[in-house]
Amino acid sequence: MKLRPAVMSPEAFRDFGDVITSHGRSPRLINAGTSQRFDDVAIPDLAEGMGRAAIHLFRTEGRTLPVHVDVMERHPLGSQAFQPLAAIRSLVVVAHGQPEEGAIHAFLTAPGQGWNLKRGIWHAPLIMLGPCEVLVIERAPAGDNLDLMTLSSPIEITL
């Protein structure tokens, strides 16, 4: 199966999670007017009472196109936010429901744009199109919070 990514946007990504961006949002002024504050650019859902919020760094290789996806994963107990710390683009591959042909969508982010996956959304492991570090905000501990599925046929993603 071949897939071309859509442009990442809050509207297109709504069913899967949040786009971490100030674009299109209304700020309020803080710190004596020296800062604008955009609240709740992502809504963590960390299964309160069952775990804790955790902040990790992932240091990833850069992938080159076409990218092949043959495994997808989901985290049933919590959301998972990704914020690249360099101006690198990502391919965010997610599924509506089960990860089956026709239900899988790919999004191309803007350089440095972050995103937050809703709890339980099937997704491909992190795909960055250049080497970078990515801040990850998720639920800990990881135990019992990872389901993996091998796809019956790999997906090839091209631009």
Next chain:
Amino acid sequence: MKLRPAVMSPEAFRDFGDVITSHGRSPRLINAGTSQRFDDVAIPDLAEGMGRAAIHLFRTEGRTLPVHVDVMERHPLGSQAFQPLAAIRSLVVVAHGQPEEGAIHAFLTAPGQGWNLKRGIWHAPLIMLGPCEVLVIERAPAGDNLDLMTLSSPIEITL
């Protein structure tokens, strides 16, 4: 009172919080070896059961030296993590206990380096040395989680 910042490091900042960095940490490999994962680079302390984790963006002006600090604040109910999304340095001004002369310390971060303030640490409002957006991970709602104090004499921070 005049203050010169120390270089931010995990050791120097230990009493106040975490430095968000992969430097000096041991990763483990994930995603078929394409990523290194550094767990718990910051430990959020969000007063579980009393609130929720929140992810915000602050868009800040760039400040120029010397910087004058005349107000400090603390968040009694939760930690507060800051991750700049551009290679800009920050001055992180914190106090050991009450924000009194002799108890106040300043740290100069590396460009793009993030940090996490422990719950209840008195600190100056965000000071970035160039304009940038900063990802903030803290407890919500903010209500009853902000104490402010006006210093009896302002602090001047120079390099």
